[in-house]
Amino acid sequence: MARRGAxxxxxxxxxxxxxxxxxxxLRKQVNGLLGWTRLLSYGTLYPCLKQLTRAGFIAADTxxxxxxxxxxxxxxxxxxxxxxxTSLLEDGGPSAWDDENFGVRFALFARTxxxxxxxxxxxxxxxxxxxxxxxxxAAATRRERMDAYTRELQRHGLESxxxxxxxxxxxxxxxxxxxxxxxxxxxxxxxxx
Amino acid sequence: MARRGAxxxxxxxxxxxxxxxxxxxLRKQVNGLLGWTRLLSYGTLYPCLKQLTRAGFIAADTxxxxxxxxxxxxxxxxxxxxxxxTSLLEDGGPSAWDDENFGVRFALFARTxxxxxxxxxxxxxxxxxxxxxxxxxAAATRRERMDAYTRELQRHGLESxxxxxxxxxxxxxxxxxxxxxxxxxxxxxxxxx
DNA sequence: TACTCGATGTATCGTACCGATATAGCCGTT
DNA sequence: AACGGCTATATCGGTACGATACATCGAGTA
Numbered sequence: 001m002a003r004r005g006a007x008x009x010x011x012x013x014x015x016x017x018x019x020x021x022x023x024x025x026l027r028k029q030v031n032g033l034l035g036w037t038r039l040l041s042y043g044t045l046y047p048c049l050k051q052l053t054r055a056g057f058i059a060a061d062t063x064x065x066x067x068x069x070x071x072x073x074x075x076x077x078x079x080x081x082x083x084x085x086t087s088l089l090e091d092g093g094p095s096a097w098d099d100e101n102f103g104v105r106f107a108l109f110a111r112t113x114x115x116x117x118x119x120x121x122x123x124x125x126x127x128x129x130x131x132x133x134x135x136x137x138a139a140a141t142r143r144e145r146m147d148a149y150t151r152e153l154q155r156h157g158l159e160s161x162x163x164x165x166x167x168x169x170x171x172x173x174x175x176x177x178x179x180x181x182x183x184x185x186x187x188x189x190x191x192x193x
Numbered sequence: 194m195a196r197r198g199a200x201x202x203x204x205x206x207x208x209x210x211x212x213x214x215x216x217x218x219l220r221k222q223v224n225g226l227l228g229w230t231r232l233l234s235y236g237t238l239y240p241c242l243k244q245l246t247r248a249g250f251i252a253a254d255t256x257x258x259x260x261x262x263x264x265x266x267x268x269x270x271x272x273x274x275x276x277x278x279t280s281l282l283e284d285g286g287p288s289a290w291d292d293e294n295f296g297v298r299f300a301l302f303a304r305t306x307x308x309x310x311x312x313x314x315x316x317x318x319x320x321x322x323x324x325x326x327x328x329x330x331a332a333a334t335r336r337e338r339m340d341a342y343t344r345e346l347q348r349h350g351l352e353s354x355x356x357x358x359x360x361x362x363x364x365x366x367x368x369x370x371x372x373x374x375x376x377x378x379x380x381x382x383x384x385x386x
Numbered sequence: 387t388a389c390t391c392g393a394t395g396t397a398t399c400g401t402a403c404c405g406a407t408a409t410a411g412c413c414g415t416t
Numbered sequence: 417a418a419c420g421g422c423t424a425t426a427t428c429g430g431t432a433c434g435a436t437a438c439a440t441c442g443a444g445t446a
Contacts, residue, residue, distance in 0.1 A: 024395050032331030036350045043433040109342035138225030149302035157229045217424050236404045
């Protein structure tokens with residue numbers, strides 16, 4: 001459980017919720033969005049699409065093409081898929097704090113309720129703080145035996161995580177501040193597309 | 194080729210070059226050093242140790258234990274392993290700029306020659322710059338269609354990569370400056386922080 | 387016109403990876 | 417004397433994904 005593919009699944013669902021698309025375009029979108037970490041390959045994408053189709057969450061429409069040329073396959077979200085997607089979105093549990101999942105979850109924040117947004121942000125932060133603590137204590141027992149380069153690597157890594165934590169804290173504060181001015185109105189944050 | 198396991202292989206070799214160790218300790222060391230990114234599991238470590246043993250690069254000495262208790266297995270570098278290790282260290286080629294490999298390569302910089310250090314640093318930087326460029330152009334064509342959260346994610350990701358690039362540039366400059374004052378003396382660079 | 391090159395597009399296969407899990411002795415605490 | 421946590425070795429099944437194959441298209445260029 002909590003497979004790596006869960007993140008991709010959610011990303012595909014989210015992209016298709018905006019508009020139907022074929023595989024190649026899907027890959028471009030995902031890479032454009034989360035591409036600074038790791039690139040999505042077809043070996044990952046197509047099996048995922050197949051599985052989602054089998055589950056009935058998306059449907060594949062084969063384009064009618066003029067000639068003997070290979071038709072493109074356009075995927076769209078089904079009613080069940082839409083339902084499944086929204087249920088996934090509201091799950092702000094531990095799996096959403098993971099490295100692989102957090103990025104996708106964040107990218108879909110516009111479709112996520114404010115309480116869930118805060119839950120995910122805080123969970124992610126606690127996850128990183130925990131990691132920071134582990135590395136810090138591990139380093140403390142071994143600091144003297146480390147050479148200058150190893151120490152520099154350590155320092156830089158720790159700084160990156162701290163910076164990430166600060167970013168999250170800022171976002172949480174902002175989220176809480178917004179909650180005041182939000183009465184019953186959801187459309188202000190959505191920007192309705 | 195350029196398997197993910199290559200990084201682990203190098204890490205194990207590097208750790209064992211310092212002193213013999215058994216598997217559990219090896220795992221702790223690796224996690225303490227690179228643990229802020231991803232944790233090493235036994236399912237990865239033990240097959241790696243087995244393979245390195247088979248290849249003759251490390252040797253497994255079973256500890257003599259007093260009773261019927263399970264003996265610990267201490268691994269040490271063989272002569273062939275040492276040779277293999279140093280040859281790997283001097284390869285500053287493209288595989289060393291990868292996300293998975295760079296951390297380990299950097300941690301072993303104290304054992305790496307200065308030209309190779311610069312080569313790796315510069316290669317890594319070019320790799321990140323390339324990635325930055327790709328995401329930037331991808332984002333430019335789609336900026337208007339993105340909601341506030343997606344844009345914030347994009348911004349933060351880009352900033353992280355830029356920061357990483359600046360760090361590398363600093364290190365490269367420092368490396369070049371050191372090269373002047375380095376006559377025949379290697380021990381001067383070790384202390385300086 | 388024909389050629390090359392890069393982008394578009396769908397698809398599969400083999401293998402290396404790694405999370406989960408089993409086993410078990412040891413030690414400190416309640 | 418029971419519990420939980422740390423040390424320690426080890427394997428297995430599922431899955432992710434890099435490499436690769438195939439095919440069409442438009443733009444440049446010779």
